[in-house]
Amino acid sequence: MDLIHTGAEMRAxxxxxxxxxxxxxxxxxxxxLHEGHLSLCRVAHEHADRxxxxxxxxxxxxxxxxxxxxxxxxxxxxxAKCRAEGVAAVFLPPVEEMYxxxxxxxxxxxxxxxxxxxENRPTHFRGVATVVSLLFHLVEPDVAVFxxxxxxxxxxxxxxxxxxxxxVTIVPGPLVREPDGVAMSSRNAYLTEEERRQATxxxxxxxxxxxxxxxxxxxxxxxxxEVRARIEQAPLAEVxxxxxxxxxxxxxxxxxxxxxxxxxxxxxxxxxxLLDNVQMVPMGS
Amino acid sequence: MDLIHTGAEMRAxxxxxxxxxxxxxxxxxxxxLHEGHLSLCRVAHEHADRxxxxxxxxxxxxxxxxxxxxxxxxxxxxxAKCRAEGVAAVFLPPVEEMYxxxxxxxxxxxxxxxxxxxENRPTHFRGVATVVSLLFHLVEPDVAVFxxxxxxxxxxxxxxxxxxxxxVTIVPGPLVREPDGVAMSSRNAYLTEEERRQATxxxxxxxxxxxxxxxxxxxxxxxxxEVRARIEQAPLAEVxxxxxxxxxxxxxxxxxxxxxxxxxxxxxxxxxxLLDNVQMVPMGS
Numbered sequence: 001m002d003l004i005h006t007g008a009e010m011r012a013x014x015x016x017x018x019x020x021x022x023x024x025x026x027x028x029x030x031x032x033l034h035e036g037h038l039s040l041c042r043v044a045h046e047h048a049d050r051x052x053x054x055x056x057x058x059x060x061x062x063x064x065x066x067x068x069x070x071x072x073x074x075x076x077x078x079x080a081k082c083r084a085e086g087v088a089a090v091f092l093p094p095v096e097e098m099y100x101x102x103x104x105x106x107x108x109x110x111x112x113x114x115x116x117x118x119e120n121r122p123t124h125f126r127g128v129a130t131v132v133s134l135l136f137h138l139v140e141p142d143v144a145v146f147x148x149x150x151x152x153x154x155x156x157x158x159x160x161x162x163x164x165x166x167x168v169t170i171v172p173g174p175l176v177r178e179p180d181g182v183a184m185s186s187r188n189a190y191l192t193e194e195e196r197r198q199a200t201x202x203x204x205x206x207x208x209x210x211x212x213x214x215x216x217x218x219x220x221x222x223x224x225x226e227v228r229a230r231i232e233q234a235p236l237a238e239v240x241x242x243x244x245x246x247x248x249x250x251x252x253x254x255x256x257x258x259x260x261x262x263x264x265x266x267x268x269x270x271x272x273x274l275l276d277n278v279q280m281v282p283m284g285s
Numbered sequence: 286m287d288l289i290h291t292g293a294e295m296r297a298x299x300x301x302x303x304x305x306x307x308x309x310x311x312x313x314x315x316x317x318l319h320e321g322h323l324s325l326c327r328v329a330h331e332h333a334d335r336x337x338x339x340x341x342x343x344x345x346x347x348x349x350x351x352x353x354x355x356x357x358x359x360x361x362x363x364x365a366k367c368r369a370e371g372v373a374a375v376f377l378p379p380v381e382e383m384y385x386x387x388x389x390x391x392x393x394x395x396x397x398x399x400x401x402x403x404e405n406r407p408t409h410f411r412g413v414a415t416v417v418s419l420l421f422h423l424v425e426p427d428v429a430v431f432x433x434x435x436x437x438x439x440x441x442x443x444x445x446x447x448x449x450x451x452x453v454t455i456v457p458g459p460l461v462r463e464p465d466g467v468a469m470s471s472r473n474a475y476l477t478e479e480e481r482r483q484a485t486x487x488x489x490x491x492x493x494x495x496x497x498x499x500x501x502x503x504x505x506x507x508x509x510x511e512v513r514a515r516i517e518q519a520p521l522a523e524v525x526x527x528x529x530x531x532x533x534x535x536x537x538x539x540x541x542x543x544x545x546x547x548x549x550x551x552x553x554x555x556x557x558x559l560l561d562n563v564q565m566v567p568m569g570s
Contacts (some may be wrong), residue, residue, distance in 0.1 A: 102534075104396045105414070105448035110389040129390070130455075137450040163390035165292050206375040212531050 001082060002089040006099075007138040010091050014140045017088075022049035026141030026168075028132060033070040033081045034199050036184035037175040040145040041085045043173045047143040050088040052137055059095060060106075060259040061127030065273075070154070091139065098134060108157045109163070112250055115263055116152045116243055117275070123266045125156050132157055136166050144168050149175045149183050151264055151277045155250055175277070177203060183276045184259055195269035196222035198234040205230040206278040209263055219282045220242070224263050231267055239274060240266035247279060258282050286365060287374040292383075292423040295376050297343060299337070299425045307334035311426030311453075312416060317357040318338040318366045321461040322471035325430040326370045328458045332428040335373040339420055345391075346412030352556075357474050357559075373512035376424065383419060392418045394448070397535055401437045401528055401549055402560070413438055416447050421451050429453050434460045434468050436549055436562045440535055459520045459560055459561070462488060470562045483519040489548055490515040491563040494548055504529070504567045505541035509548050525551035525558060532564060543567050 004010045008213075014024050025048025027040045044051045055078055062068035073091070083092050106126050111127035112118075136144070146154045158170050176184045181203035182196070191199060205227045213219055221244055228242035243255045249262035264277040289295045299309050312325045322338075330335045334465045340363055349354035361378070383450025391411050398410035420431070429560055431439045433437050443455050461469045466479070466488035471475075476484060490512045499505055515526035532545035549562040 009454065044336075075451075101446075102444075103448045104444050105392065105394045107449075108391050108393065110391065112389065134449050137452065140452075159387075160387075160390050163388045164419050167296065167422065 001087055001158055002080070003079070003090055004091045005093060005097070007093065010052075010089075010093075010138045010192075011140060013089055016145040017050050018140075018142075021062075023142045024140070025051045026054070026135070026139050027051065028054045028056075028135050028144065028146075029037075030057045030071065031078050032074055032186035032189070034184045034186065035076045036147055036149060036173075038081060039087050040147055040173040041082070041087055043082075043171055044143065045086065047145075047169070047171055048141075051086070052089045052091055052139055052141065053082050053087050054091040056091075056093055056098065056131070056135075058098075058127055058131040060099070060130055061124050063121060064122060066121075067187075086201045091135075093138075095237065098131065106130050107160065107164075107218070112152070112156050112159055114252060115206050115252060116241060117266060118152070120240060120266075125153070128153055129156060129160050133164070133166075136168055141168055143171055145171045145173045146176065146177045147173045149185065149275060151262060151275075152250060155248075164272065181207070183274070185274060187272050187274065190272040191269055195272065197238055198236045199267075199269055199274055201231050201234040201237060202267060202274060202276040205264060206265070207256055208277055209276050210227070210280060213280045213282060216283055217264065218256045219258075219261050219280045221254060223280075227265070229262055231265065236269050238268040240268060242267075244280075258285050260285055286362070286372055289374055289376045289384070290378060290380065294349070295337075295378075296425060297521060299375055302335050303425075303427075306447045307473070308427045309333055309425070310336045311338065311339070311420075311424050313341070313429065313431075315342045315356065315421050315470035315471065316363050317359055317474070318363045319469045319471065319473075321432055321434060321458075323366060323370050324461045325432055326367070326372060327460040328456055329401060329428065329430045330371065332430075332456055333426075333471070336371070337374045337376055337378040337424055337426065338367050338372050339367045339375075339378075339424065340377055341383065341416070341420075343383075343412055343416040344385070345415055346409050348406060348408060351366065351406075352472075352475075357471055369391065376420075378423075383416065391415050391447065392449075394444050395439050397437070397444055400535060400537060401526060401530070402551060403437070405525060405551075410438070410441050414441060418443055418445065418449070418451075421453055426453055428456055430456045430458045432458045433562070434560060438545060440533075443493065466492070468559070470559060472557050472559065475557040476554060480521055483521045483556055484552075484559055486516050486519040486522060486527075487552060487559060487561040491548060491550065491561055494562050498507040498565045501568055503541045504538075504543075504546050504565045506539060511550055512550070514531060516550065519552050523553040525553060527552075529565075543570050545570055 025044030030193045107129040224244040247262045310329030392414040509529040527550045532547045546565045
């Protein structure tokens with residue numbers, strides 16, 4: 001497994017692979033890898049001959065008051081996991097390599113980033129789109145995999161790729177859960193034992209809604225309101241949002257829909273903000 | 286000469302050229318080509334085996350009140366000129382090909398676009414950076430040529446390429462002037478005979494300053510103030526700005542400098558806004 005620290009080496013590596021007729025798959029991460037990330041590597045292997053994982057805790061997607069400095073890191077553990085997954089190269093650029101002094105270019109995706117996480121984290125997706133665009137220029141992948149856990153992020157990247165005509169195919173990776181249903185996230189490491197126990201309310205509430213719909217219930221805002229009420233029964237849960245949105249363009253749904261929709265939630269437990277979401281497919285849709 | 290209308294064809298053309306071992310040079314334009322554009326094609330030929338010219342009047346770089354709808358067009362004349370210059374392909378995408386419905390992604394370069402033209406045209410460079418980034422993804426050139434007439438634009442593109450690590454070399458093309466000194470511009474076509482005559486004040490004033498500096502005068506804000514006063518002697522000239530800036534990062538200079546600087550001007554004659562600029566190299570710099 002090759003460890004690569006500069007953009008120039010990364011591009012040369014990728015071009016050499018493609019010159020040999022190999023397809024390059026890419027999984028961008030912020031490290032502290034868990035089974036969710038590794039599942040994305042497996043998806044990448046299904047679409048590519050060589051898989052590159054980047055590990056870069058991207059400062060531009062954190063607001064000043066957010067958890068950049070305490071974001072969990074475990075480079076040695078990450079590399080061992082990548083090796084075990086058959087990853088061909090890990091790209092670990094230092095911050096100065098990605099954002100040298102004087103850097104001032106940003107990529108924004110507008111409508112899609114206004115609601116949900118964009119509302120309370122107004123510069124977050126600008127940072128994500130900027131770093132993903134930069135990483136695509138350096139890694140030059142044929143295929144890149146983004147997890148459905150960060151569903152809004154996936155949609156933003158798909159839009160970015162379409163609008164800016166990146167020659168990259170985006171493949172979604174299904175959300176991976178712990179045995180108790182909690183969506184896998186590096187930030188789960190922050191949770192106390194009690195917070196972790198109560199965090200199961202997210203998936204339980206979302207699965208309840210999904211099962212209701214599967215049993216014939218309408219997909220409408222009342223459903224999201226009930227999900228919210230269920231989550232709020234957990235004493236440590238502070239709801240940031242519980243939103244019913246169109247599954248494709250993320251517009252908030254204010255009445256019943258017959259099209260695929262999604263309930264997306266962001267909920268704080270102590271200082272830790274967790275995301276989860278589930279697709280709702282109305283009967284006959 | 287190949288005429289190409291879709292992004293997919295454009296990319297295929299460029300990749301086929303590179304697969305033959307040819308370097309692709311690129312000159313993005315808004316059409317209505319003049320000797321200035323053609324000089325950029327010649328610069329491109331010095332750095333590439335095959336030259337692509339794009340002709341696309343980019344709506345995102347015009348503000349609502351600006352001259353998008355009346356921007357001059359002459360496709361037939363443009364194609365004849367490209368043919369005569371040995372251009373290998375002209376890329377003429379329709380607007381819907383570049384910005385399909387739902388497009389919402391923008392690229393911004395921040396500090397460099399605050400002053401000069403960015404001050405009165407706040408979304409102009411966002412449109413330029415967005416379309417150039419998109420064009421680079423479609424044309425995938427090895428080299429792209431941008432004229433020094435739009436000096437701030439050149440700097441913005443150089444910054445964009447560095448910050449976002451585009452695998453493209455940017456080559457500046459020297460400003461080309463009419464015999465009477467007026468900088469070549471498609472917008473010169475808007476000028477009345479009298480406006481056109483008075484427009485020579487721009488280059489005359491800038492050349493005066495350059496010659497003063499060559500003769501040993503200091504490069505300081507008083508010099509720009511004198512250029513401004515000279516320009517204002519033309520009754521039809523309405524100064525938008527006359528700025529002394531650092532030649533590299535465009536920061537406004539508020540005292541004498543020993544480094545290369547530039548005086549950049551934007552001046553309206555009637556409804557037509559003209560740009561010009563000249564480099565000032567202090568003695569011993």
